Amino acid sequence: MTSTTRPAEASRIAAPDEGITLDELRLAARNHGMPLEALRYDLTPPGLHYLLIHYDIPYLDPARWRLGVDGHVERPLELDLDALHARERVELTVTLECAGNGRARLHPRPVSQPWLDEAVGTARWAGTPLAPLLAEAGVLDGAVDVVFTGHDHGLDRGVEQDYQRGLSLTDALDGDVLVAYEMNGAPLPPQHGAPVRLLVPGWYGMASVKWLRGISVLDHRFTGFQNETAYRIKHATDERGVPVTKINPRALVVPPGFPDFMTRRRVVAAGPVDLFGRAWSGRAPVTRVEVSTDAGRSWTEADLSPSAGRYAWRAWTHRWLADTLGDTELLVRATDELGAAQPVDQPWNTQGMANNMAQRVAVTVR
Numbered sequence: 001m002t003s004t005t006r007p008a009e010a011s012r013i014a015a016p017d018e019g020i021t022l023d024e025l026r027l028a029a030r031n032h033g034m035p036l037e038a039l040r041y042d043l044t045p046p047g048l049h050y051l052l053i054h055y056d057i058p059y060l061d062p063a064r065w066r067l068g069v070d071g072h073v074e075r076p077l078e079l080d081l082d083a084l085h086a087r088e089r090v091e092l093t094v095t096l097e098c099a100g101n102g103r104a105r106l107h108p109r110p111v112s113q114p115w116l117d118e119a120v121g122t123a124r125w126a127g128t129p130l131a132p133l134l135a136e137a138g139v140l141d142g143a144v145d146v147v148f149t150g151h152d153h154g155l156d157r158g159v160e161q162d163y164q165r166g167l168s169l170t171d172a173l174d175g176d177v178l179v180a181y182e183m184n185g186a187p188l189p190p191q192h193g194a195p196v197r198l199l200v201p202g203w204y205g206m207a208s209v210k211w212l213r214g215i216s217v218l219d220h221r222f223t224g225f226q227n228e229t230a231y232r233i234k235h236a237t238d239e240r241g242v243p244v245t246k247i248n249p250r251a252l253v254v255p256p257g258f259p260d261f262m263t264r265r266r267v268v269a270a271g272p273v274d275l276f277g278r279a280w281s282g283r284a285p286v287t288r289v290e291v292s293t294d295a296g297r298s299w300t301e302a303d304l305s306p307s308a309g310r311y312a313w314r315a316w317t318h319r320w321l322a323d324t325l326g327d328t329e330l331l332v333r334a335t336d337e338l339g340a341a342q343p344v345d346q347p348w349n350t351q352g353m354a355n356n357m358a359q360r361v362a363v364t365v366r
C-alpha cells in the first residue's frame with residue numbers, strides 16, 4: 001500500500017565539484033543504458049534496450065498471475081494470461097526513453113540514476129488495447145483517473161510504496177495504450193515487466209508500468225508519489241512543479257570511428273565519414289535533424305529516412321567530410337512538427353526530468 005501520511009524528502013542536488021557517488025554507481029550498474037552503437041538496429045535487441053527498475057525485479061509465476069480491473073466501474077474484472085491473449089491483439093513499434101535521460105550531464109547534477117544519453121530503446125510490443133478492457137468493466141460517471149499498480153515495492157525518499165502511476169481517464173482511453181505481453185516477438189523478459197506491462201506510446205517510460213497487477217478507476221485525482229513528487233519538472237526542490245508527460249524531441253548519433261577504452265573519445269581517419277543516427281519525439285513527428293561537426297559553430301541538415309510508425313525512432317544519415325586534423329566535437333539535434341528544436345544549453349530542473357540537451361561526441365580526426 002502507498003503511505004500518504006509522510007511527506008517525501010526533497011531530492012538532492014550534487015555539490016558543484018561532487019563526483020558520481022557509490023549510490024549512483026550502484027543504480028547505474030543495475031539500470032544500464034543502450035550502447036549507442038545499437039542505434040543501428042530498427043528494433044533494439046532486448047538485452048541492449050535500456051532498463052529502469054526503481055526497486056527489485058519481482059519473481060512472478062505467469063500461471064498464477066492475475067490482473068484486476070476495479071474501482072469506479074460497474075463490473076470489476078479479473079483476468080489471467082490466457083484471457084488476455086484471447087482478446088484483440090495489437091502490435092506497435094515504440095521508442096521508449098527514460099525521463100531522466102541526460103541527467104548526469106547537467107550542472108549542478110541532480111542525484112539519481114545518472115544517465116548520460118543512452119536511456120532509450122525501440123521494440124515491437126504486442127498486447128491488447130486498454131480502452132476496450134475499461135469499456136468492458138464499465139467506467140462509471142465521475143471517473144477522473146486510472147491508476148496502474150506494479151508488483152514491485154520499495155521506499156523512495158522515505159515514502160514506502162508499490163510502484164504506481166496514474167493517467168487521466170482521457171489519456172488512458174487513448175486507443176494506442178496497450179496492456180503488453182510481448183516484446184520483439186517473445187514473451188516479456190523479467191527485466192521489462194514479465195508477464196505483463198502497460199505501454200503508453202509517446203510518453204516517457206515512467207508511465208509504462210511493468211509487472212502490472214492492478215488497474216483501478218478513481219473518482220478523484222491520483223496523488224501517489226510517482227505522479228505528485230517524482231516525475232515533475234521543478235526549478236526549486238520545494239516547488240510542486242508540472243508533470244512529466246510526453247517525450248521531447250531528441251536525436252542521437254552512433255559515435256563514428258573507434259573509441260579510446262577509458263574516455264570513449266572517438267578516433268576517425270581523415271576523409272568522408274558516414275554518420276548514422278536516430279531521432280524521435282513523443283509529441284509530434286520529427287521533421288529535421290541537424291549535425292554540427294565543429295562543436296556547434298555551424299549546422300547542416302541530415303537526410304531523414306522514412307518513419308517506421310508514429311511512435312518509432314527515424315533513421316538519419318549525414319556524410320561528414322572530415323578534412324581538418326585534430327580534436328573536434330560532434331553535436332546533433334532534432335526538431336519535431338511542433339517546431340520544438342533540442343536546446344544546445346541545458347534545460348535544468350531539480351530532478352533532471354525531460355531534459356533533451358543536444359548530444360556531444362568528442363572526436364579526434366587523424
Ligand SMILES: Nc1nc2c(c(=O)[nH]1)N[C@H]1C(S)=C(S)[C@@H](COP(=O)(O)O)O[C@H]1N2
Nearest residue numbers: 051052053054098150163205206208209210
Ligand atoms: N513497476 C514498475 N514499472 C516501471 C518502472 C518501475 O520501476 N517499476 N520504471 C519505469 C521507468 S522510470 C521507465 S523509464 C520504464 C523503463 O522501461 P524498460 O526498463 O522496459 O526500458 O519503466 C517504467 N515502469
Ligand SMILES: [Mo]
Nearest residue numbers: 052098099205
Ligand atoms: Mo524512467
